[in-house]
Amino acid sequence: MTQSAVTASRDWQRTTADLRNGWQQRQLWGHLGWQDIKQRYRRSVLGPIWISITMAVTAIALGILYAGLFGNELGVQLPYILVGFIIWNFISGCLAEGSEVFTSNVGLITHLPAPLSVHVYRLVWRQTLFFLHNLVVYVVMLVIFPQPLGWGSLLAFPAFGLLVVNGTWVALLLGIVTTRFRDLLPITQSIVQLAFFLTPIVWIYEDLQNSANPAIAERARIAELNPFLHFVEILRRPMLGQSFELRNWVVVLAITVVGWTVTLIAVRRYRARIAYWV
Template sequence: MSAATTPVESPWRRALADLADGWRQRELWGHLGWQDIRQRYRRSLLGPIWITISMAVTAVALGILYAGLFGNPLAEQLPYILVGFIVWGFIAGCINEGSEVFIANEGLIKHLPSPISVHVYRLVWRQILFFAHNLIVYAVMLIVFPQPLTWMSLAAIPGFLLLMLNGVWIALLAGIVSTRFRDLTPITQSIVQLMFFMTPIVWIYEDFLNSPNPAIAERARWAELNPFLHFLEIVRAPMLGADQNLRHWVVVLAITVVGWVLALTVMRRYRARVAYWV
């Protein structure tokens, strides 16, 4: 077929092909993700276990503090905060590092011909490894403070898969936009830090929702507008053996669909410009 009659590949097809080609290079981004962690903790005696220790110490300190402030039993408050920290660490990591995923990989993007999605998969894989390390603390917590786990607790697995799926589109979208507008990276990180306090991680949402004070209960319902609440609960609730609410899953699924459409739209238009912007 001559060059004049060669069909032109649509931008949508190129965007989807980038994701598919990046996924097929699992050996590359999988190795790079491992190397990121090894490099960060090179010459450290405990290595990545420092991630777990740091998170555990912070969660235990806050658990003791807020259990006293709210008058809750430590066996209730501490597991709630601990699992919240584990899940939030994954969410915040995907957003914060996603906003600079292409900027941080400028050298590879310019000198290594590979799909840009490789760098996003590498980021999410690295966050999965951090999450896996933190599960060590979760296992210890189950020994000290046993939870009423059932077969329904396995819902945490599809819940975490949804977090991973959202982590990819968030990193793609935030990475492309922040590469073009560099001021968005510190803004994004500040928003994530603010949302930590507005999301029920250290405070128990149901306590305020069931408050005998109608004014407090009414204000607590506004937390439903916080999308992070729903992402947190689809994983935390089953990990604690708590009852699950369908509305959390519905909201997360809706955000997943809308987010992917938005990310693919941005990727379709600006994917090729990333190499020039970094």
């Protein structure tokens, strides 16, 4: 075996070891993630519940507005928007905070001898806790606006698992790129805001797709090119008791494989330089 092949093999071993050792330190990043939430709401009476209250108020306001604009029943529009908000908050959190996952932890990276993946796991765990807090609003919604939940709704568990897996590689890859090129940080945040309006969070995709106007229906199908649509739909549909759509899962699984492949290559190549870039 040549020297270059031996070096490449060692680089891959270090890459997988970083991810594996970071996962094994669950007590560390689990504690740090929980402390992040407690610190953010340290002097608040309601604490993290404010996250859910803010989201619920926004969803209700938009639900009433868009139900009137599109002529939909509030019992249809509001649950659609509310569940979309819950899912989007997790996705956007992984994207926005992932772009600064290393630069915001410069002190720990330079002084704490821990795998770099610890900071990514900490971020995803924190977003998962936010997601669980927001499920309180989802339960209240089910009481007010019952949904036709069945056995198919159990697909919500593997769907959220896929969101977590993808949120991990996204945060890891964005963290590496934006640490090296700091100008990409505000660009990433702007793209996240734009993606919210391009993704069917507050507008119902099926209504436009099934429109009697062929021009509107054709334009609505362009939304299929938006990868965020598929990530939202694989979880929102089971949470609302809607039917299974294979194409959404196929797209998400394909992105998962490609995304992790690119990320592992980037980690192998630039992992050792992150401590110097921060």
